[in-house]
Amino acid sequence: MSLLLWQGGKGCNFYKLVEHYQGIEINMGNRKTKTERGWALQGENSDIILEMKNITKVFPGVVANDRVNLEVRRGEIHGLLGENGAGKTTLMSILYGLYRPDEGEIIFDGEKRVFSSPKDAIESGIGMVHQHFMLVNKMSALNNILLGYKTPGDPLLDYEWAREKIRSIIEVYGIDAELDERVINMSVGEEQRVEILKSLFRDVKLLILDEPTSVLTPIESERLFQALKRMSEKGLTVLFITHKLREALEVTDRITVLRKGRNVGTLITKRTDEKELARLMVGREIDMKIEKKRVEAGKDVLKLENVYARNDRGLMALKGISLSVREGEILGIAGVSGNGQKELEEVIIGLRPVEKGKILFNGEDITFSSVRKRTRLGISCIPENRIETGLAPSLTIEENLILRDYESFSRNGFMEFDMIEAHAEKLVEEYGIKTPSTKAPARTLSGGNIQRLIIARELSRNPLFLIASQPTRGLDIAGIDYVRRKLISLAEEGKAILLISEDLEEIVQISDRIAVIFEGEIRGIFDRENVDIDRIGLLMSGGADN
Amino acid sequence: MRIKVERRLETPKFIYILIPLASIIASLIFVGILLFLIGVNPIDAYSTMIYRAFGTKFGVTELFVKTAPIILTGLAVSIPLRAGLWNIGAEGQLYMGAFAASFIALYLSPPPVVLPFMVIMAVLAGMMWASIPGVLKAKFELNEIISTLLLNYVAIYWVEYLVYGPMKGKEVYNFPYSDLFSDYAILPRFFGTRFHAGVIVAFILAIAIYILITRTSYGFAVKIVGANPKAAEYAGISRKKIIISTMILGGAIAGFAGMMEVSGLHMRLRAAVSPGYGYTGIPVALLARGNPLFVIMAAFLFGLLYVGGSAMQTTYGIPVAVVDVFQALVVLFIIGGDFFTRYRISFVFREASA
Numbered sequence: 001m002s003l004l005l006w007q008g009g010k011g012c013n014f015y016k017l018v019e020h021y022q023g024i025e026i027n028m029g030n031r032k033t034k035t036e037r038g039w040a041l042q043g044e045n046s047d048i049i050l051e052m053k054n055i056t057k058v059f060p061g062v063v064a065n066d067r068v069n070l071e072v073r074r075g076e077i078h079g080l081l082g083e084n085g086a087g088k089t090t091l092m093s094i095l096y097g098l099y100r101p102d103e104g105e106i107i108f109d110g111e112k113r114v115f116s117s118p119k120d121a122i123e124s125g126i127g128m129v130h131q132h133f134m135l136v137n138k139m140s141a142l143n144n145i146l147l148g149y150k151t152p153g154d155p156l157l158d159y160e161w162a163r164e165k166i167r168s169i170i171e172v173y174g175i176d177a178e179l180d181e182r183v184i185n186m187s188v189g190e191e192q193r194v195e196i197l198k199s200l201f202r203d204v205k206l207l208i209l210d211e212p213t214s215v216l217t218p219i220e221s222e223r224l225f226q227a228l229k230r231m232s233e234k235g236l237t238v239l240f241i242t243h244k245l246r247e248a249l250e251v252t253d254r255i256t257v258l259r260k261g262r263n264v265g266t267l268i269t270k271r272t273d274e275k276e277l278a279r280l281m282v283g284r285e286i287d288m289k290i291e292k293k294r295v296e297a298g299k300d301v302l303k304l305e306n307v308y309a310r311n312d313r314g315l316m317a318l319k320g321i322s323l324s325v326r327e328g329e330i331l332g333i334a335g336v337s338g339n340g341q342k343e344l345e346e347v348i349i350g351l352r353p354v355e356k357g358k359i360l361f362n363g364e365d366i367t368f369s370s371v372r373k374r375t376r377l378g379i380s381c382i383p384e385n386r387i388e389t390g391l392a393p394s395l396t397i398e399e400n401l402i403l404r405d406y407e408s409f410s411r412n413g414f415m416e417f418d419m420i421e422a423h424a425e426k427l428v429e430e431y432g433i434k435t436p437s438t439k440a441p442a443r444t445l446s447g448g449n450i451q452r453l454i455i456a457r458e459l460s461r462n463p464l465f466l467i468a469s470q471p472t473r474g475l476d477i478a479g480i481d482y483v484r485r486k487l488i489s490l491a492e493e494g495k496a497i498l499l500i501s502e503d504l505e506e507i508v509q510i511s512d513r514i515a516v517i518f519e520g521e522i523r524g525i526f527d528r529e530n531v532d533i534d535r536i537g538l539l540m541s542g543g544a545d546n
Numbered sequence: 547m548r549i550k551v552e553r554r555l556e557t558p559k560f561i562y563i564l565i566p567l568a569s570i571i572a573s574l575i576f577v578g579i580l581l582f583l584i585g586v587n588p589i590d591a592y593s594t595m596i597y598r599a600f601g602t603k604f605g606v607t608e609l610f611v612k613t614a615p616i617i618l619t620g621l622a623v624s625i626p627l628r629a630g631l632w633n634i635g636a637e638g639q640l641y642m643g644a645f646a647a648s649f650i651a652l653y654l655s656p657p658p659v660v661l662p663f664m665v666i667m668a669v670l671a672g673m674m675w676a677s678i679p680g681v682l683k684a685k686f687e688l689n690e691i692i693s694t695l696l697l698n699y700v701a702i703y704w705v706e707y708l709v710y711g712p713m714k715g716k717e718v719y720n721f722p723y724s725d726l727f728s729d730y731a732i733l734p735r736f737f738g739t740r741f742h743a744g745v746i747v748a749f750i751l752a753i754a755i756y757i758l759i760t761r762t763s764y765g766f767a768v769k770i771v772g773a774n775p776k777a778a779e780y781a782g783i784s785r786k787k788i789i790i791s792t793m794i795l796g797g798a799i800a801g802f803a804g805m806m807e808v809s810g811l812h813m814r815l816r817a818a819v820s821p822g823y824g825y826t827g828i829p830v831a832l833l834a835r836g837n838p839l840f841v842i843m844a845a846f847l848f849g850l851l852y853v854g855g856s857a858m859q860t861t862y863g864i865p866v867a868v869v870d871v872f873q874a875l876v877v878l879f880i881i882g883g884d885f886f887t888r889y890r891i892s893f894v895f896r897e898a899s900a
């Protein structure tokens with residue numbers, strides 16, 4: 001019933017409908033909807049595996065979840081959408097036993113539950129892969145999977161049994177990982193697969209994935225979706241958080257949208273579209289039609305000449321990179337991650353030694369200059385790995401906002417706390433960082449707001465040159481829109497920008513030139529006027545250019 | 547009933563105050579039980595301690611005299627601790643300071659400028675001694691806990707060798723002492739007690755270090771390194787420089803403590819210049835969570851124990867080593883208490899859902 005209303009009401013007063021819709025859902029009770037489920041993928045016998053009722057969670061100064069109701073059916077892929085800071089991670093953390101709700105109840109698998117720890121949740125059949133991974137870096141994938149698990153024959157670890165079990169999981173779902181590789185040597189995609197294996201190994205019934213695709217390449221995402229669909233076929237339920245509407249529409253059966261901590265509607269994926277979802281999430285329309293004006297590119301700001309550098313494992317990761325970024329231009333680096341992007345970023349900001357070759361900044365040789373010197377020259381960087389590199393999570397938002405320029409916020413060696421506070425207030429406002437206080441530790445920010453913090457810091461430095469590595473990863477649509485526009489306006493002011501992104505669409509949308517990186521080499525550079533997506537795709541995967 | 551241990555994501559603020567307090571109280575109770583077992587009424591013993599420390603002018607000034615070096619070693623541990631380093635070597639740095647100061651006092655320098663010169667050399671010696679583990683850590687990632695700890699033995703035995711051998715005094719019979727310093731090399735004393743000028747300097751230093759680490763950009767850099775070394779590198783802060791400089795700063799302060807002890811108290815170099823003040827700095831820094839103002843408070847607690855400990859020795863014949871026991875217990879409880887910042891214990895009386 002409610003669905004019909006929903007459909008019919010698309011053009012009418014939207015908010016009234018949302019309220020209406022919600023009202024009806026609550027009045028209906030949960031079981032009654034059964035009759036309407038002819039269309040559902042699972043057919044008539046599908047039932048409800050999870051019900052979260054009236055969940056409220058208050059953090060100092062923020063209501064992260066405000067009387068949220070969520071209902072998930074067995075075997076479905078349920079999407080969870082919402083702006084940065086809408087409360088998605090919090091809601092899932094409550095379900096996973098990380099936080100206690102202030103109010104509300106959880107009914108899982110037909111029983112009322114209070115999960116007081118992830119261990120509880122896992123034992124009851126709920127697994128979660130976090131936005132930021134939680135593996136032990138120095139251990140192998142296998143040991144990470146086994147950590148805390150009792151194999152038959154406990155206290156001895158039965159590795160053979162475990163390998164066998166993992167192998168069968170890999171076979172069924174197609175989620176592959178090198179079991180004997182240490183996590184520290186893994187790409188993020190691989191790390192994520194280990195996390196998923198870890199949950200599946202524990203025979204979970206419900207798997208929560210918090211923004212799994214924000215760190216994946218399109219191909220990896222596609223693989224993940226295949227796996228998710230297989231899971232759903234096998235009766236596993238998946239709760240899937242994402243900011244990418246297209247993905248949500250592609251892979252889910254139903255979608256719940258959170259806004260400002262509230263559930264503003266649960267929709268059937270087949271009967272909704274991107275526009276509607278966007279409006280529900282943000283409350284206004286975002287066109288995302290961005291166009292970069294062609295600025296006459298000026299002189300070279302950053303120039304790399306035949307640069308070689310090794311990765312953490314000591315292998316050559318950059319093999320003779322030559323490129324230049326000019327005033328007023330955005331140079332996009334397209335490529336599948338793990339092909340030298342991280343090393344390129346680090347070599348330019350000075351964190352990684354150059355083996356051979358030269359780096360010039362405005363004509364000055366900075367190949368061996370310190371990070372500090374380069375920062376002062378006007379090089380900014382939005383690093384790929386925000387939590388590990390870009391942030392000191394235990395320090396306050398204020399302190400993190402001056403991380404790279406703390407010396408200019410001091411006089412005669414003494415910190416100017418008033419100035420620091422004013423600076424933070426201004427940036428929090430300007431970049432829409434959602435927080436109750438600038439003195440809260442940065443780790444209390446939501447994933448997307450951490451990203452905003454870093455972007456705010458790097459852009460507000462007024463740099464001459466900016467490396468933006470996956471700058472819109474983890475941002476909601478409004479945030480993506482904002483950042484892309486901001487990058488463009490920076491370039492139009494005459495700044496030089498190196499955009500490293502796995503999102504080919506993003507690169508094509510805002511770059512003036514596009515360089516394709518593969519196995520540490522630049523395989524081709526294209527002007528925007530004559531981009532050939534197919535050819536870029538081919539080069540990205542190592543195909544020859546001819 | 548079942549006991550449940552749960553991980554917490556949010557740590558309530560009061561825990562950070564509760565843990566040190568509870569650690570102190572638990573240690574007091576434990577030591578009380580020990581005292582009881584050897585036939586001493588713990589209440590009597592503790593009240594004797596309190597009385598000795600606060601009851602007389604002598605007691606109060608002694609409290610300050612014993613607290614001052616602990617403040618300094620507490621600082622020597624705290625500063626590197628803020629950068630995430632464990633300086634277990636304040637004791638050795640103190641001994642090297644004591645040695646350098648004594649060397650100047652006994653053999654070099656014209657009388658009128660001898661005091662400042664002693665201070666400078668003691669500070670330099672402490673710095674030098676602390677720079678060894680600092681550099682090894684910065685350059686080769688050598689674990690500073692081990693290197694600082696081992697260097698303590700080197701320093702302590704070095705001083706012992708000197709006072710039994712080359713620096714042994716002419717008029718000290720068979721004691722492991724050097725000769726007494728000349729009057730110029732002795733810190734001024736006040737109130738007709740052992741309260742010497744060094745005590746005042748210790749307090750001033752604590753405040754100065756507080757300002758340094760909370761108000762200056764250097765202190766901010768140290769904080770970032772302590773919070774996330776990788777982010778510090780990215781912020782252009784050289785982690786190596788911070789490692790070496792915090793160690794050296796800690797060493798300088800411990801070195802000064804050594805000078806203060808020989809020049810303010812013993813008036814000569816001797817074996818056992820310090821009854822373990824360098825090690826006492828560790829629980830002090832832990833209790834204070836690296837904050838110099840809290841270091842002063844925590845140092846008073848241990849100063850009280852040292853004063854009371856010697857009172858107990860004279861009154862009940864209990865060895866001063868009881869102070870070491872207390873100290874060790876506090877460290878254990880604090881480290882154990884750290885568990886409670888991350889986990890929550892609850893008692894489940896009946897299973898909520900089977």
Ligand SMILES: Nc1ncnc2c1ncn2[C@@H]1O[C@H](COP(=O)(O)OP(=O)(O)OP(=O)(O)O)[C@@H](O)[C@H]1O
Binds near residue numbers: 082085088090131
């Ligand atoms: N531990 C915490 N302490 C204080 N506030 C918190 C904490 N965790 C989350 N919050 C706040 O709760 C709100 C919701 O955060 P949450 O992480 O659930 O957002 P989200 O929907 O996952 O956003 P994103 O898409 O950016 O990841 C935010 O305003 C955040 O600042």
Ligand SMILES: [Mg+2]
Binds near residue numbers: 088089131446447448
């Ligand atoms: Mg989140």
